[in-house]
Amino acid sequence: MAFLLALAAPGHGAEYDSEREHLEQLRQQLEEVEQQLAEDRAERDEVDEQLQRLDRKVNQSVERLQQLRRQRASLRESIEELEQDYRQEQERLSEQRQALREQIVAAYAAGEDAQLKMLLNETDPGTAQRLLAYYDYFHEARTERIEDLLEQISSLIDMRRELNAERSELLALEESVTDERDNLREKRAQRDRYRQELEQRIAERGRSAQQLEADVAEQESLLEELRQRLEDIPEDLDIDNLAEARGSLPWPVEGDVEAEFGESRGGGLERTGIIISASRESEVVAVGPGRVVFSDWLRGLGLLVIIDHGEGFMTLYGHNEALYVELGDWINAGDRIATVGSSGARQAPGLYFEIRRGDEPQNPITWLR
Numbered sequence: 001m002a003f004l005l006a007l008a009a010p011g012h013g014a015e016y017d018s019e020r021e022h023l024e025q026l027r028q029q030l031e032e033v034e035q036q037l038a039e040d041r042a043e044r045d046e047v048d049e050q051l052q053r054l055d056r057k058v059n060q061s062v063e064r065l066q067q068l069r070r071q072r073a074s075l076r077e078s079i080e081e082l083e084q085d086y087r088q089e090q091e092r093l094s095e096q097r098q099a100l101r102e103q104i105v106a107a108y109a110a111g112e113d114a115q116l117k118m119l120l121n122e123t124d125p126g127t128a129q130r131l132l133a134y135y136d137y138f139h140e141a142r143t144e145r146i147e148d149l150l151e152q153i154s155s156l157i158d159m160r161r162e163l164n165a166e167r168s169e170l171l172a173l174e175e176s177v178t179d180e181r182d183n184l185r186e187k188r189a190q191r192d193r194y195r196q197e198l199e200q201r202i203a204e205r206g207r208s209a210q211q212l213e214a215d216v217a218e219q220e221s222l223l224e225e226l227r228q229r230l231e232d233i234p235e236d237l238d239i240d241n242l243a244e245a246r247g248s249l250p251w252p253v254e255g256d257v258e259a260e261f262g263e264s265r266g267g268g269l270e271r272t273g274i275i276i277s278a279s280r281e282s283e284v285v286a287v288g289p290g291r292v293v294f295s296d297w298l299r300g301l302g303l304l305v306i307i308d309h310g311e312g313f314m315t316l317y318g319h320n321e322a323l324y325v326e327l328g329d330w331i332n333a334g335d336r337i338a339t340v341g342s343s344g345a346r347q348a349p350g351l352y353f354e355i356r357r358g359d360e361p362q363n364p365i366t367w368l369r
Contacts, residue, residue: 001338023216030212037205044198047191054188061181068174086156093149100146172212218299240297240315242288243357248369249287250333252317253278253340253351263364272361273316273354280349284317284338287355292329292337301352302344305337318352319344 242249255278263271286307293314295304301318305325308314321341331337342349355362 023220026212026216030209030216032146033205033209033212037202037209040198040202040205042091044195044202047195047198050191051188052227053196054191056180058184058188061177064177065174065181068170072170072174075163075170077168081345082156082160082163085152088159089149089153089156090210090300093146093153096149100143108270117154129182167356203350236246241311242290242309243311244369245288249367250285251368252276252287252315252353253282253284255279255282255340255351257365258350261361261365272356273352274364275319276351276353278340278351279340280340281321282340282349283336284320284340284351286331286333286335286337287315288313290315290331292325292327292331294328295323295329297343300344302346303341304344305333307337309326312356312358315356316352316356319346319350 005204253276255276257274258277259265259271259275261271261274265271284305288307288309290307290309290313292305293308294304296304298304298318301316303318303320303323305317305320305323306314307317317338319340319342320338321343322339323337324339325331325337327336340349341350353364355364
């Protein structure tokens, strides 16, 4: 809106150059936003690559965990088979020990002359000799069998110890890989959250870029349009000096001040005018004589009238419902110029009123009576 006021002011050629500079600043802002967008998109691509690498690492960890679990399951089966073999060997050992115990008991019961009796009872010396040999053979064979079983059991115990140790190592490794997988998942979640923030920032900056593009286009269009439409307005308006009426200007509409001059309106900006709450269709009057330099719709202020009072003074009347003056009309103080409305996205009816002296907004309250 500032360039409209500059064009409306006397000697607006210099102000036109100033607004051209303002347009260049807008273009610079647009370029900066587009550069930031490019950087954000490049960073998003890098985050996507990081997410891809993390996904692959998580997948590798999951596959490694599955492999370890399969190994542990196979090891558990081996241990169960080993335990079964151990029980069977223990049973065989018990059987052999029992048989040997019975053999020893029988030999003890027969006495020391058992072998002699065996020889005497046999008439055939060869048979007797073979019986003695068989007796010794069975005794030694049973003893050797017991020794073999003891060795097998000892070997099984060693194998069980080794398998249990291997299972413990697998469990420790599985726990380590699980921790690694969980850490990778957390890192991925963090990068994913950051990517969402980037997407939101890209969307916001994209909207800012679109808004800046629209602002630049609108300013350029209005700049050209107003330059053509204001060609017939003289540089020096032959009207009374508004400065002499400070503190005695009539109110543009009857109502209460809803928003004060200088209040914050968000984004670090201060309000450069006041908002007067009034009934819809209430008459809006000019506070002083002058010439209409703008009577049209403008973003943010809706249907707007700007009056040039000469000597660099201008008054603005926004959010109107209807306009009753046209560009170039000469206006006297108290003339009806519009009716109160809520145009320009205002929720309730009211009038935006602003007084400017050159580039400086004035507090309207100090000018009104």
